[in-house]
C-alpha cells in the first residue's frame with residue numbers, strides 16, 4: 001500500500017503517519033526526516049540543502065524532488081509519504097517518479113479541519129528535541145510534563161507555533177497545497193477525513209476505507 005497524507009497545518013498528519021506506520025507496517029517517509037538524515041550523513045543532496053537552510057531560505061523543489069526520487073527508488077512499496085507533495089508541480093513530479101519505478105499510489109488521505117480548531121491545537125503542540133515524537137498538551141499529553149515518553153528527551157514548542165505564523169502557514173497551505181485535493185479527487189484516489197474531533201476518533205473509518213482499496 002502506497003499512501004500520501006495531505007493536511008492543513010495541525011490537522012494531525014504526524015499522528016496519522018505514526019498510526020498508519022504501526023497498523024499497516026508502512027515505511028514513513030517524511031521530507032523533514034529525510035533532510036535531517038542527508039544533512040547528517042553529508043550526502044551531496046544534504047550538502048546542497050544545507051546551503052539554503054543555513055541562509056533561512058526554502059529548499060527549492062528540485063532538491064526535494066531528488067530526495068524523494070532517491071528514497072522511492074530504494075523503498076519501492078509499502079510507504080506513507082508525509083510532507084510531499086506540497087504543490088501541483090511536486091505532485092506531477094511524484095507521478096513521474098512513481099511511473100518510472102512502476103509504483104502505484106493506493107490513496108491520498110486528506111485531513112480536513114476548521115482553522116480555529118487548528119490554532120488552538122498548534123499552540124498546544126510539543127515535540128521531542130531528541131527523537132521528534134509529537135505530543136499535544138490537551139489531546140496527547142506526555143506521561144511526565146515536558147518529558148518524552150519514548151526516549152526521555154525534552155519536549156519543546158516549535159518557534160513557528162504561534163497564532164500569526166499559524167495563520168500565515170494556513171494561507172500558504174490554502175494557496176499551494178489545497179489544490180492537490182482536487183488533483184487526487186480527479187484521479188479517484190482521494191479519501192476525505194474530517195479532523196475537527198481529532199484524527200484518532202476517525203481511524204476506524206479510515207482503516208475501512210483503506211481496506212477497500214488495498
Ligand SMILES: [Zn+2]
Nearest residue numbers: 128131148151
Ligand atoms: Zn523522544
